[in-house]
Amino acid sequence: MTEPYELDVRPLLRNGGEPFGAIMGAVGNLAPGQGLRLLATFRPEPLFKVMEAKGFSYFAKPIEGGDWEVLFFPDDVGGTSPAALARDNDPDNWPDPTHYLDCTKMDPPEPMVHILGQLESMPKGQVLFALLGREPVFLFPELQARGHSWVGDFDADGAAFRLMVRAGGA
Structure with a gap:
């Protein structure tokens, strides 16, 4: 399995920049089957739907300093892939609270x-x-x-x- 490409957009965000172009550029340059490890200053909710439309699932977690790490995995068939595990961690797929x-x-x-x-x-x-x-x-x-x-x-x-x-x- 190919290591995910790492993109840290925190400096760009802290300087008032818009990282969407850099993110889409990185996605366009990924090798087949390669994922993206994104570091951001916030949980990038709007990006999740964009990446889903491009065939990626995600797993997001907070990291030190209030920043976020998001791993985007290409979707594939099989159910035990990192993408399937990421789907399980997507609150949109969770049952109602018990x-x-x-x-x-x-x-x-x-x-x-x-x-x-x-x-x-x-x-x-x-x-x-x-x-x-x-x-x-x-x-x-x-x-x-x-x-x-x-x-x-x-x-x-x-x-x-x-x-x-x-x-x-x-």
Whole structure:
């Protein structure tokens, strides 16, 4: 398998530039079957649909400093490919949450303890929804280390952080 091509657009973004042209240029120069490892200052949601239309699935994860790493894999047939695993980690493909936790009135580390405890009792593939009073930055590495997939963001008011976690991610 060919190593993914790495493209770091963080410097361009930090200087106010638009990275779309550089990304599409890189995609156009990929070898057959080659993926793209993209480093960005934010989770590039609009790019996911563009890349899907070009035959790529993705796996996105936060990295240090609030930046994001996104691995784009060419789609193929077989179900056990990196692309298939990335599809499993796409929240659009997750089932509706089966467990709900309201952690808005809890102080750290209570939300982390409750969320990890609930996940321990959940079968692989089930989804937990949690509402928190702040972004759980110390929870994210724990979720990753335990093989769970997650997505989260603040609500429209910025008053609560909404978190969805899929138990036993790839």
